Amino acid sequence: MRSDFLFSSRNRWNFVNNTDTKKVDELAKETKTPKLVVSILFNRGFDTVDKINQFLNPKLEMLADPFLLHDMEKGCERIKKAIMLGEKIAVYGDYDADGLTSTSIMYEALLQLGADVRYYIPDRFKDGYGPNVEVYKQLISQGTSLIVTVDNGVSGLKAVQYAQEQGVDVVITDHHEMPAELPNAYAIIHPRHPDGDYPFGELSGAGVAFKTASALLEEIPSEMLDLAAIGTVADIVSLTDENRVIVSTGLKVLQNTERIGLLSLYQEAGINQEKITSETIGFGIAPRLNALGRMKNGSPGVELLTTFDEQRAKEIASHIQQLNVRRQELVNQITTEALKMVEKQEQDHAVNLIVGQNWHEGVLGIVASRVVEATGKPTLVLNADETTGAAKGSGRSIEAFNLFSALDGHRDQLLSFGGHHMACGLTISTEKRSEIQTILDIEADKQDISTAPQPTLEIAGQIDLTNFDLSNLDTIEMLAPFGQDNEKPLFAFTNYKIKTAKPMGKGNNHLRLTLKTTKGDLISAVFFGIAQDKLAQILQDPAEVEFVGYPDKNIWQNKTSLQIKIDDLKLEQKQENQQEFGTRLKVFDQRVSKLTVDLFKRPGVYAFFEKNILSQVKKYLPSDAKAVILPVQEQKIQTTDLFLIDCPKNLRDLQNSLNKVDAERIHLVFYHKNDVYQHGMPDRKQFGNLYRFVLSHKDLNVSRDGEQIAKHLGLTKELLIFMFQVFFEVGFVRIENGLVTGVPGTQRVNLQETSSYHSRRLQIRTQQILLHSKSADLIKWVKEQSI
Incomplete structure (x- = not known):
């Protein structure tokens, strides 16, 4: 048998096999858990009864004592002192979903304790990320004597120093990477503080705020678990240990919340409250909260999450929905423009550096991610400001390329820079663009990304679709909530045939396969974001597609059915023997x-x-x-x-x-180069109008004034030039030194008999078939000519 890939998978598929089947059987029996679930957990390091039971049964009692966090006791004492003395407290947050939920948690906790408290959400475009000296000055001038940061602070060296000089204490609650020099804050509550010994270092900003609220209130504030869950999922932190407990219990609160703002957001987003999962947060709730900070200002997000005013909640939720729609439009528009720029590059680069104008800086990180998905290359997308001469934006990378280390040693060439392995934010001088591109290419060569191994997908096993149904899916979903470090298990599937393949979506950029099992049942399999060339190949012969994915639920018109979400696929052409190979075009x-x-x-x-x-x-x-x-x-x-x-x-x-x-x-x-089919053929009236125009205007410079002439006559420039070709052929115009002048004539001429007219008519017919026919019709026509 010969096997020839028309396109390969994006990842290498690694089928995980249990080497200790006896141990898996024992654990399944002792934990009374289906073997498939135990097998997946065993391969992920859960190799004891206690580990499996704790994973499958997350409870609030599993949360660590919040006072184990570094400076928690010291920070809480200062906050309670401020409340007792009636000091003005400012909660300084962040503009993303984690920051908004962190701010809301801390704000609500302080309100419950009777604090004189306000909150401040920095403006992405005016204040930037993290503590800002000018904002601190403003807060202090308004009487603030204690600043509590959430989801930021450890990078605020100058702002914290200014506050301390003014006699204002700062209590930092944060989870971001610790810099070499920490601010001289009154307290730094951080799960990975070098002088701390907290058992779990992967809390989100909302997680740290939730732990601080628990310490302040001296009990677990279960009513705030909905906010903590949103922040934890939105910030893509590890969904293990405490985060798994927070999200698992928080999802139940989200499904039953009476928080007016969330209920209004559910309604605007079309979210079924009873069916909320971590995916609902990741793709429905978090992007809408993030849209505020990306597009405008994040402050209304905190108001939405904490308000008791139903009318105000509806207004904010509607505003958020509108901003999110606009965000999606901008992302699609800028991504299209960015990809066209990549296509037009004369030189192929290992790292994409894309600089545009009039691009909304708030969405460039998403655009960079889209371009990475489309090209497989690390990508930086920047917006150039003609006034300042600077280009500002974001970068996203691939596992094989450490974006931070690539640029960290070249800060002298950058106006500003910060980030980590997979993402960064930066500003460059537009004059330095070529130098930065060269640096990226050199660094890519140093990191040898061209020979980097293909990313690996862990495949948990095979599923026989003949005997698989929704009850089996419920078994797998014992592993939920899914997310970072607890990804959905992926499977290969057996005992089916691909019956049909169809494009779907507004841009026909998604694929739907209809699978027919050996029992005759029909199951849909969908793949989102497929390249057009791959889609065309699949539609030609879908039976030879191989894929891996996750069995999921599709809910449509209140009916639930089994559906497979394809994670990766490849198209393989199989021939039974050498003689058959080549006989089927x-x-x-x-x-x-x-x-x-x-x-x-x-x-x-x-x-x-x-x-x-x-x-x-x-x-x-x-x-x-x-x-x-x-x-x-x-x-x-x-x-x-x-x-x-x-x-x-x-x-x-x-x-x-x-x-x-x-x-x-x-x-x-x-x-x-030129789609003449779209321009069509001029009619008799248009020919007549042009002829009268050239007779009344001498020495027309078509190369210079063609657009203006065409617009005046209601033509396209392409059509105008063709009509001049016909006129020249029959002697209606003369062309000297590039200038066109009309020639009066009395003899009647049939313009349709000219060679120019005939040639264009053939070209239109050709392009109608080859460029504008449906894919299936074109393929059929080509095959007929090849017999």
Whole structure:
């Protein structure tokens, strides 16, 4: 059997096999837990009865004593002293979902204790992240004598120093990376403080605030678990140990919350309260809270989460929903523009540095992530400000490239910079753009990312779809809530055939497969965010798709059915024997409007109808590829893969060439510079209007004034130039030194009999079939010509 990948999976699939099946059987029996669940947990390091029982039964009693946190006792004493003396307290938060929930938790706890308290959420665009000296000055001038930070503070050296100089104490509650020099704060409550000994260091900002609230109130404030759960999931911290307890119990509070703001947000977002999961937080609640800080100011988020005013809650929730929709639109728009910039780059870079203008800086981190997904490369996306000459934005990376270490040694070339392995924020001078690109390329070469191993997906096992139903899914979901360090287990699936494959979504950028089990049951499998070239190949022959994913629930019109969410897939062409190989032609619709380097990576024959297009891309062709100019004359084209790169001007040239092709796969790229089909043919009235115009205007400079003339006549410039070609052919105009002048004439002429008119009509018919027909119709037509 021969196996040939048309495209491979994004990751290497590692099927995890239990080497100690006897131990798994024993643990399953002792814990009275299904073997599949125990097997998955065993492979993740839960290898004792106690570990498995604690994981599967998270309870509030498992939370550690909050006073084990460094400076907790000292910080709480100072806060209680401020409350007793009637001091003004300011809770200084952050503008993301973790920061907003942290602020809300601390604010509510202090209100319960009778504090004179207010909160401040920094403005992303004006104040930046973390303690800001100017804001501290403002708070202190308003009478604040104690500042309590949440989800920030350990990086606020200057601001904290200023506050202390003014006699104002700062109690920091934070969870971010500790700098080499810590602020001289009154207290630093942090789960990873170097002088502390807290048993779990992965709390979110909301988690630290929740622990502080527990210490202040001297009990676990279960009514705040909903906020703590949102912050924990939103900040993508490890969903193990205490975080698992917080999220598991917090989800139950979210499903039953009477918090007016959350109920209003559920309604706006179309969230079913009873069905809330960690995924609901991650994809429904958190992005909406984050939209506030990304697009405007995050302060209304705290008001939403803490208000008792139903009308105000509805107003804020509606505002958030509108901002989130706008955020999504901006992300899609900027991502499209950014990817086009990558395609147009003359040089292929290991790291994408994309600089645009008039881009909303609040969404550039999301855009960078999207570009990483699309290109597989580390990406920095910046917005250039013409006034300041600076470009500011965000970067996202891949496991094989440490973004922080790549740029940390070049701070002298940057205006500002901060981040970690996988993400960063930075500002550069636009004049330094090429230097920064060179630095990134050199660092990528140092880290040798071109030879980095393919990322690995751990596959928990195989699922026989014949005997799998929703009750089996409930068994797997004993492992929930899922998230960082407790990912959904992925599976391969057996005993099914792929019945149909269809694109879905507004942009047809998602895939839906219909699977038919050996019992005849139909199950959907969906894959989100598929590239158009891969989609086209799958639609051609879906039966050969292989995938791994997670069995999930699909709820539609109050009906729940089994659905598979595909995590990764590949397309493999299998042939039963060597004789059959080559007898079945496969045609793939890979039509594009832009040529990119990625199109020229596979061996085969690359065919062109225009010599100038070949000359432009020849340097990108693989060393083992061959290029030919069509239509071919006597020679026969024999190859495994034939790539038709550009679009012919008439069908006859393509038909003659296809008759002389012996290929196993034909890839239809059909790049075109000018889509004449969309412009169409001018009618008699338009010809008449143009003729009258040229007779009344001498020496027309079409190259300079063509757009203006075309607009005046209600034409496109492309159509105007074609009409001048027809007029020149019949003598209605003369062209001297690039200037067009009308020539009066009395003889009637049939313009449709000109060679220019005939040639355009053939070109329109050609493009109608090759560029604008449906994929299935085009593939059928090409196969018919190749017989």
